[in-house]
Amino acid sequence: MKRVSRRAAHYIRDELLKRERFIVIALNSGHKIVSVNRSDPDWNLPGLIRGSVLPDSLVSLLDAASDASEPTVFPYVELNDFFVDIHVLGDRESADLVIHDVSTDHHNEQILQQRAHENSLLSEQRAALNSELTELNQELFLRRRQAEKASAAKSRFIASMSHEFRSPIASIMGYADLLQTELPDSNNPQALQRASWHLLTLVENLLEQAREGKENISLNPTRFSLDRLAGDIEALFRPQSTTKGLAFEVKSSPVGIEVECDELRLRQILINLVSNALRYTRQGLVSVHFIHRDDNLYIRVRDSGRGIAAGDIDRIFEAFTRVGEDTTSGAGLGLTISRQLINRMGGHLKVESEPDVGSEFRVVIPCPSTQAKPGEMPSLSGTVLWVDDDPDILSLYQVILENWGLRVITASSVAQARDLFNSNDCPLVVTDIHLMDGNGVELFSHLKVQRPDIMGIVISGSGVVDLTEEVAGEGIRTFLQKPIDAEVLYKEIAAAFAGDQPEHTF
Amino acid sequence: MPEINLSILSEQAHQLIAKQRQRYIKSMPDKREVVFYCKAQISAAVRSGEPDLCDKLFQQIHRLAGSAGSYGFEDMGRAASVVDRYLMAKSLQPDDLPELESLLQKLLDEIDKIIVNHG
Numbered sequence: 001m002k003r004v005s006r007r008a009a010h011y012i013r014d015e016l017l018k019r020e021r022f023i024v025i026a027l028n029s030g031h032k033i034v035s036v037n038r039s040d041p042d043w044n045l046p047g048l049i050r051g052s053v054l055p056d057s058l059v060s061l062l063d064a065a066s067d068a069s070e071p072t073v074f075p076y077v078e079l080n081d082f083f084v085d086i087h088v089l090g091d092r093e094s095a096d097l098v099i100h101d102v103s104t105d106h107h108n109e110q111i112l113q114q115r116a117h118e119n120s121l122l123s124e125q126r127a128a129l130n131s132e133l134t135e136l137n138q139e140l141f142l143r144r145r146q147a148e149k150a151s152a153a154k155s156r157f158i159a160s161m162s163h164e165f166r167s168p169i170a171s172i173m174g175y176a177d178l179l180q181t182e183l184p185d186s187n188n189p190q191a192l193q194r195a196s197w198h199l200l201t202l203v204e205n206l207l208e209q210a211r212e213g214k215e216n217i218s219l220n221p222t223r224f225s226l227d228r229l230a231g232d233i234e235a236l237f238r239p240q241s242t243t244k245g246l247a248f249e250v251k252s253s254p255v256g257i258e259v260e261c262d263e264l265r266l267r268q269i270l271i272n273l274v275s276n277a278l279r280y281t282r283q284g285l286v287s288v289h290f291i292h293r294d295d296n297l298y299i300r301v302r303d304s305g306r307g308i309a310a311g312d313i314d315r316i317f318e319a320f321t322r323v324g325e326d327t328t329s330g331a332g333l334g335l336t337i338s339r340q341l342i343n344r345m346g347g348h349l350k351v352e353s354e355p356d357v358g359s360e361f362r363v364v365i366p367c368p369s370t371q372a373k374p375g376e377m378p379s380l381s382g383t384v385l386w387v388d389d390d391p392d393i394l395s396l397y398q399v400i401l402e403n404w405g406l407r408v409i410t411a412s413s414v415a416q417a418r419d420l421f422n423s424n425d426c427p428l429v430v431t432d433i434h435l436m437d438g439n440g441v442e443l444f445s446h447l448k449v450q451r452p453d454i455m456g457i458v459i460s461g462s463g464v465v466d467l468t469e470e471v472a473g474e475g476i477r478t479f480l481q482k483p484i485d486a487e488v489l490y491k492e493i494a495a496a497f498a499g500d501q502p503e504h505t506f
Numbered sequence: 507m508p509e510i511n512l513s514i515l516s517e518q519a520h521q522l523i524a525k526q527r528q529r530y531i532k533s534m535p536d537k538r539e540v541v542f543y544c545k546a547q548i549s550a551a552v553r554s555g556e557p558d559l560c561d562k563l564f565q566q567i568h569r570l571a572g573s574a575g576s577y578g579f580e581d582m583g584r585a586a587s588v589v590d591r592y593l594m595a596k597s598l599q600p601d602d603l604p605e606l607e608s609l610l611q612k613l614l615d616e617i618d619k620i621i622v623n624h625g
Binding site: 390392399403432461484486 | 515516518519522523526529530533565568569571572573574575576577583587590
């Protein structure tokens with residue numbers, strides 16, 4: 001410090017003395033205490049009494065500093081539970097000891113040292129943890145890469161298997177279609193088709209399970225006839241229900257409607273639900289009802305089987321789980337997959353069941369009906385025998401009816417019509433009145449003797465046929481005059497196959 | 507082809523029917539030949555009472571009456587229907603020949619139009 005005024009110096013001294021505690025001891029050559037001055041009268045150290053000899057512990061310090069020409073400081077001397085700095089001023093002849101209480105400083109320093117030590121330890125621990133964390137992250141990264149590779153490999157495998165299974169099944173279905181055209185009298189191709197659908201459903205179930213229920217089920221909405229779907233389900237499960245002696249019914253409402261949703265997934269759901277119903281029913285009835293209303297498809301599968309206890313209702317949807325006595329076949333995946341698919345399609349599934357009474361599964365799936373696109377009508381299903389001796393008419397209406405989904409058998413004479421009728425299942429006969437070798441009405445009457453339930457439409461190029469009530473009451477639905485309006489023809493054929501009563505226009 | 511209202515059919519069906527129509531048009535010369543031959547011979551056939559020739563004419567006329575409108579040729583269809591109803595309504599006598607020939611000529615004219623305009 002530069003030279004300060006006496007006043008400033010006294011002030012600094014006074015302030016220092018307020019904050020710090022000093023004991024100043026004056027000593028003579030014999031180490032006798034000449035005087036003791038304390039800045040804090042409440043602070044004293046034992047043995048520091050005027051006139052007494054300096055305590056031995058302090059004498060050693062005097063000896064150590066006796067040759068020093070400058071003041072000697074002995075820091076952090078422990079003295080009676082205090083930590084003091086001892087400043088030795090003077091020489092052998094006389095000396096002053098300035099004892100400065102630094103206990104607080106010492107304590108703080110110790111704390112700082114301890115904290116520094118602790119910080120050092122923490123730093124080491126942190127470094128060790130960081131190192132461990134880095135290793136873990138690397139391992140995690142590697143394992144994630146491995147898992148991703150495995151998942152990608154599994155996805156490729158599933159996609160490959162899906163294709164591997166679907167391709168031959170699709171081929172079987174295609175050949176079944178061909179066989180149907182080559183063997184129109186046989187029901188075996190249709191049975192082959194239905195079995196193929198069943199197999200495809202089982203394969204899809206397994207593949208869905210392999211995907212572990214992830215939200216990657218792709219949907220492929222298509223337009224299809226609800227009647228045809230109901231018919232396929234009925235035909236698929238009729239043999240099994242008959243074998244078990246069960247009543248089995250499938251109903252669909254309204255008739256002749258086309259809807260749009262993923263037909264494959266819907267078949268999967270239905271096959272799973274109906275399979276279950278038949279599997280767990282020993283006597284009574286299994287019924288399947290489709291109702292389309294307000295762009296929703298309501299499905300109800302009801303059975304009179306052994307039922308499900310209330311506590312098991314949720315368990316039946318767990319994969320590979322079957323409740324009750326495990327005496328039945330099946331992998332335990334059907335209901336699991338069905339619920340996943342229903343949820344994926346935006347629908348929901350409810351179950352009501354009572355043990356020993358039966359179960360009812362109710363499904364609602366959004367499924368808009370399709371307005372016929374301009375130029376299209378909902379497809380029909382059935383076989384029509386068309387009799388006309390004009391090949392131009394036969395070829396034209398064969399194109400039209402086949403475009404509607406009908407199977408058309410053409411005949412150009414009464415004789416040919418009889419032969420073809422005998423060798424084909426033709427529930428509907430459309431015949432011109434005037435044929436080369438006979439009359440169309442007489443032909444129809446003859447055919448009706450063979451098959452009383454056949455239906456008929458009579459066409460002619462001129463005039464209105466004078467039919468008697470008797471003939472009109474024998475299944476001839478209506479008379480149409482050429483050129484036949486396609487829409488009128490469509491409605492008449494659709495009504496015939498739907499079983500609607502004809503409105504005679506004779 | 508408004509007569510049979512093909513609006514409810516698909517595009518694919520329209521294409522198939524268009525092909526059918528082309529085949530029908532290509533068959534017009536053959537159909538014309540039958541009608542022309544019968545018209546030429548009808549007088550002798552009616553006077554001699556030969557049923558076969560008449561039956562062949564009736565058959566062709568009846569078919570044309572039924573098919574022409576179906577393929578969109580309404581005028582030919584109407585002409586054929588007139589002849590068809592004429593033939594069905596009566597047993598032909600020699601006095602009927604001038605009127606019948608006139609009706610047949612109208613039918614031939616319509617067939618010619620199709621051959622000329624669409625063939």
